[in-house]
Amino acid sequence: MNLLLQVKDLTKSYGEKQVVQKINFSMKEGEILGFIGPNGAGKSTTIKMIIDVESKEEGAILFQGIDTKNAMKNFKQVIGVVPQDIAVYDDLSAYDNVCFFCSLYGYKGMDLKARVQEALEFVGLWERRKELPTKFSGGMKRRLNIACSIAHAPKLLIMDEPTVGIDPQSRNHIMESIKALNDRGTSVIYVSHYMEEIDSLCNRIIIMDHGQIIEDMEKSELKDKYRKQGVVTLEEIFLHLTGTELRDEEV
Numbered sequence: 001m002n003l004l005l006q007v008k009d010l011t012k013s014y015g016e017k018q019v020v021q022k023i024n025f026s027m028k029e030g031e032i033l034g035f036i037g038p039n040g041a042g043k044s045t046t047i048k049m050i051i052d053v054e055s056k057e058e059g060a061i062l063f064q065g066i067d068t069k070n071a072m073k074n075f076k077q078v079i080g081v082v083p084q085d086i087a088v089y090d091d092l093s094a095y096d097n098v099c100f101f102c103s104l105y106g107y108k109g110m111d112l113k114a115r116v117q118e119a120l121e122f123v124g125l126w127e128r129r130k131e132l133p134t135k136f137s138g139g140m141k142r143r144l145n146i147a148c149s150i151a152h153a154p155k156l157l158i159m160d161e162p163t164v165g166i167d168p169q170s171r172n173h174i175m176e177s178i179k180a181l182n183d184r185g186t187s188v189i190y191v192s193h194y195m196e197e198i199d200s201l202c203n204r205i206i207i208m209d210h211g212q213i214i215e216d217m218e219k220s221e222l223k224d225k226y227r228k229q230g231v232v233t234l235e236e237i238f239l240h241l242t243g244t245e246l247r248d249e250e251v
Contacts (some may be wrong), residue, residue: 001028003065004187005050010059012045019045020045021211022059027080027204032178032188034193034202034219038244042211043191047158051081055184061110063156078106080154081113084161086141087148095129096118102151119151123177139170146177150186157181158189163197175200195234205234209242 005027012020020042027033037043044210048054050061052072068075072160088097098116107115120126123143135140143163150157159178163171178201182188192198197207205222207215215237216220226237 001030003027004031004063005031006060006062007046007050007064008060008062008110010049011057012042012049012054012060013057017217019211020049023208023211023213024059025206025213025216027187027189028164029187030182030185032182032190032202034205035189035191035208036193036198036205036238037208038242040210041242042159042210047160047189047191048199051079051088051158071204077152078155080157081151082146082157082159082162084164088141088144090134093130093132094136094147095127096134098147098151099142101148105152107152115151115153119147122150122180123147124173137167137170139166142166142170143177145172145173150181154186156187156189158191160191161193163192163194171197178192187247195238199234203231205214205218207238207241209244214241 003026007025009021009022009024010020011018018048023046035047037042045054049056052068063075086131089100092100095116098119099112102112102119117126120129123146125140125143125147128136133144136144146162163174167184178188178190190198190201199219203213203219204217205219206213217225222237223232223234225227226240231237231240235245
């Protein structure tokens, strides 16, 4: 598989506190990369620097070999972001929400309509397309959030805690949707504090702590490495490495 994303010596400080310390990692096309770490580990700041919400202090981010600093507009055209906080407009219907966000990528006319329909069908909301999000459950709102982020068919989808506070049925629907997207060729960075989700979805895992990457390897290799030390589950590996249990507030 070809390299999709490369992060080189990425660094960020707030005042005198360095929250991301010269981290390096790469991602291949077709991967689902799990990103986990305790509260304050620097993972959210790292994601924000990748999508240019936060400015980086040092380092470089390359997408398909091109420094995003010199091609940020092109980079943003081919990524989708599902934020932790639901980002939809309550006064617009589900259809109009997806239509608005997809139109920001330059789509219009019949092409736009086709993409909106496909995205809403994909997340199981086409029959509810005329309704306002205020009538939706938390899980349905999150599915709408995903539809808004995938209608333009991004090459890379970055998801930050997309299943927080939803019912098991909606969580399962989102999990299956992510797998289906990946089967279509979309690469995914998945940030979660639910270890069962990371275990189910991801083929590679990055663990951060204190602004540094402390493990970065294939999930199977990670488990094999620590199984020899009597540490079996991802929860146990995480506790072993960070001294912290990943709780609900650590997102």
